Amino acid sequence: MGSITEPTPEYRDLIDLTGRHVLVLGGGLGIGRQTCLAAAGVGAKVSVVDVDHVRAKAVAEEVGGLALSGDATDRADVERLVGEAVARFGPVHGLADIIGISDNGPLSEVTDELWQRGLDLNLRHVFLALQIGARAMTEGGSMVFVGSVSGLRSAPNHAVYGAAKAGLANLVSTAALELGPDIRVNVVAPGQTATPRVAERHPEPDYYEKAAQQVPLGRVGRTSDIASAILFFLTDLSGWVTGQTLVVDGGAGRKFAYRL
Numbered sequence: 325m326g327s328i329t330e331p332t333p334e335y336r337d338l339i340d341l342t343g344r345h346v347l348v349l350g351g352g353l354g355i356g357r358q359t360c361l362a363a364a365g366v367g368a369k370v371s372v373v374d375v376d377h378v379r380a381k382a383v384a385e386e387v388g389g390l391a392l393s394g395d396a397t398d399r400a401d402v403e404r405l406v407g408e409a410v411a412r413f414g415p416v417h418g419l420a421d422i423i424g425i426s427d428n429g430p431l432s433e434v435t436d437e438l439w440q441r442g443l444d445l446n447l448r449h450v451f452l453a454l455q456i457g458a459r460a461m462t463e464g465g466s467m468v469f470v471g472s473v474s475g476l477r478s479a480p481n482h483a484v485y486g487a488a489k490a491g492l493a494n495l496v497s498t499a500a501l502e503l504g505p506d507i508r509v510n511v512v513a514p515g516q517t518a519t520p521r522v523a524e525r526h527p528e529p530d531y532y533e534k535a536a537q538q539v540p541l542g543r544v545g546r547t548s549d550i551a552s553a554i555l556f557f558l559t560d561l562s563g564w565v566t567g568q569t570l571v572v573d574g575g576a577g578r579k580f581a582y583r584l
């Protein structure tokens with residue numbers, strides 16, 4: 325049998341985004357802000373998009389990037405935002421869409437308005453980013469979307485969020501088939517992660533301590549845990565990975581439900 329020869333890559337180069345343009349939707353806070361810091365940390369030029377201009381501006385200043393404000397669920401806004409980002413930093417190499425908001429109530433109480441809002445804020449922007457973002461990307465580019473363990477398993481009071489995040493994972497895998505070989509598309513699905521939004525919703529002092537008891541790695545997630553996984557997908561380290569969902573939850577989802 326003949327030997328298979330292949331060049332050994334410079335592994336340091338695989339994670340290097342120097343000079344490459346990364347656009348982060350929902351980059352103004354929490355996991356999104358940390359993703360901007362991660363991409364800039366390995367050399368990327370970062371466009372920070374957020375519906376909240378003050379947040380976008382603050383993070384853009386931190387990373388020396390471009391602040392853009394607009395609504396990622398609005399087609400005209402997404403066209404404009406992507407256009408302005410490309411005008412400043414050139415074609416997009418990496419697009420990370422972090423936006424998502426969970427609902428909190430039983431299915432019986434979901435109104436038509438809450439249903440639509442849940443789908444818009446968790447799924448519609450993914451559709452728009454895939455369609456409009458892909459046209460602005462370089463060959464060899466990568467898109468990453470933030471799903472949730474709630475889209476893979478079920479939890480009471482997460483009906484709309486869970487349905488939308490499950491839809492996100494399927495939409496992304498379809499896009500991966502259609503956009504390959506030029507663009508890779510993947511999902512990072514976080515478990516319980518300490519972000520400003522979670523802290524606001526759960527002010528109980530022992531909330532994270534209790535949540536950590538369910539996690540084999542002994543703590544809830546940090547925004548940097550999730551940003552690291554996103555960075556893996558944005559860089560050439562994941563050059564032969566597309567259409568996948570990577571669960572980042574400290575192992576919490578691996579636990580058997582029964583005590584033995």
Ligand SMILES: NC(=O)c1ccc[n+]([C@@H]2O[C@H](COP(=O)([O-])OP(=O)(O)OC[C@H]3O[C@@H](n4cnc5c(N)ncnc54)[C@H](O)[C@@H]3O)[C@@H](O)[C@H]2O)c1
Pocket residue numbers: 349350351352353354355356373374375376379394395396397422423424425426445470471472473513514515516517518519520521522
């Ligand atoms: N924190 C967790 O425990 C957890 C767990 C699983 C999944 N997630 C997912 O991680 C992602 C980020 O979570 P987070 O807590 O950091 O979020 P966050 O709410 O703190 O940040 C999201 C950012 O997106 C911006 N944004 C909201 N709607 C927008 C719109 N229409 N257009 C543009 N920008 C908009 C917000 O202003 C905010 O700055 C979400 O998709 C969430 O579903 C979080």
